[in-house]
Amino acid sequence: MNDLLVAPTRVWTPSRVLVTRSAADLPHTAEIIRRCEAAGVSDIDILSGDRLTGLRGESERQTYAMAKETLAVVVAPPSARKPQPIPPSADWRIDLAKGCPAHCQYCYLAGSLSGPPVTRVYANLDEVLDGIRTHAGRGTITSGTDERGHEGTTFELSCYTDPLGIEHVTGSLAEAVARVGSGDYGDGVSLRFTTKFDDVDELLTIDHGRRTRVRLSVNAEDVANRFEGGTARMPARVQALCRLALAGYRVGLTIAPVMPIPGWREQYGQMLADVRDAVSDVPDLDLTVEIITHRFTESSKDVLLSWYPATKLEMDEDARTAKRNKFGGVKYVYPRDTMAEMKSWFTDELDRVLPDAQLLYWT
Numbered sequence: 001m002n003d004l005l006v007a008p009t010r011v012w013t014p015s016r017v018l019v020t021r022s023a024a025d026l027p028h029t030a031e032i033i034r035r036c037e038a039a040g041v042s043d044i045d046i047l048s049g050d051r052l053t054g055l056r057g058e059s060e061r062q063t064y065a066m067a068k069e070t071l072a073v074v075v076a077p078p079s080a081r082k083p084q085p086i087p088p089s090a091d092w093r094i095d096l097a098k099g100c101p102a103h104c105q106y107c108y109l110a111g112s113l114s115g116p117p118v119t120r121v122y123a124n125l126d127e128v129l130d131g132i133r134t135h136a137g138r139g140t141i142t143s144g145t146d147e148r149g150h151e152g153t154t155f156e157l158s159c160y161t162d163p164l165g166i167e168h169v170t171g172s173l174a175e176a177v178a179r180v181g182s183g184d185y186g187d188g189v190s191l192r193f194t195t196k197f198d199d200v201d202e203l204l205t206i207d208h209g210r211r212t213r214v215r216l217s218v219n220a221e222d223v224a225n226r227f228e229g230g231t232a233r234m235p236a237r238v239q240a241l242c243r244l245a246l247a248g249y250r251v252g253l254t255i256a257p258v259m260p261i262p263g264w265r266e267q268y269g270q271m272l273a274d275v276r277d278a279v280s281d282v283p284d285l286d287l288t289v290e291i292i293t294h295r296f297t298e299s300s301k302d303v304l305l306s307w308y309p310a311t312k313l314e315m316d317e318d319a320r321t322a323k324r325n326k327f328g329g330v331k332y333v334y335p336r337d338t339m340a341e342m343k344s345w346f347t348d349e350l351d352r353v354l355p356d357a358q359l360l361y362w363t
């Protein structure tokens, strides 16, 4: 694939950076500040305490806009550093940050973030990554399975953020990939993360040891263009996938959230064909696929409607099937027939277009 075909996406640069007192003297904070200054951020405040204040504007709209322009550098408390199992993606979840500057109208974080959606990056990176050392060899989700046991203990980095979307002002991702790549935590661990961004230049130069799988979050053009504000456009993501694969990374597609929009077969079919064309010449390609259909909860819908009151995203409980989880929570998924039809189509199309790709799960 020709690198010059797709223009790079403008990287996110916060308007202001807030550094809490406890985070101020940590070594990774110095790196974050260095990166922010290099990116042209002049409004960097060292706070006198650990509480983030002044996050609210005069309206919901203004609060949202200010939050999405703010990077907070904070210390992850022990509760946030404790790795948690994260089925079906990985044995454990490790969070480098919480929050994301993009504007996806279905954002997965809507149900799990409280307060204004500020991006909080963790300054105590050594302690955060120490979860890899303490939990290596203790996985129960992908470890020991026929399909994925060879990946070693797996650690997912993108549950609460898009780590590549904030990377040029944080550097946390490169550090994690380099440490795992150089064997700091042994041979039996691997990282994975998913992203809608394309700024992969720095990752290409890292000695990653093929121990990180980068998945590009991809979708039908209409979904990406209409609902995924502030992210890289689809051709740029496909190009990023190709460049990472050529640099030896294991790669993947996170096809999510799948929506049965008009013409969905043609649009998802075109997306898969674009990926096939992009990676056709990659030697030793290791490509996986994860497919997640769109779903929402009462609380995520409320938050999303407060962030995006004019959204055209379908979140109609009457058009969905309510699915109860073991904790009593309800999520709204597509009806059984729609799910079956999409699953069958995706399975057949993947077999046809990307026969060597491994489908990890459909949900």
Ligand code: SF4
Pocket: 099, 100, 101, 102, 103, 104, 106, 107, 108, 109, 160, 161, 162, 196, 231
């Ligand atoms: S890229 Fe992911 S985390 Fe960021 S706004 Fe979009 S859905 Fe949310």
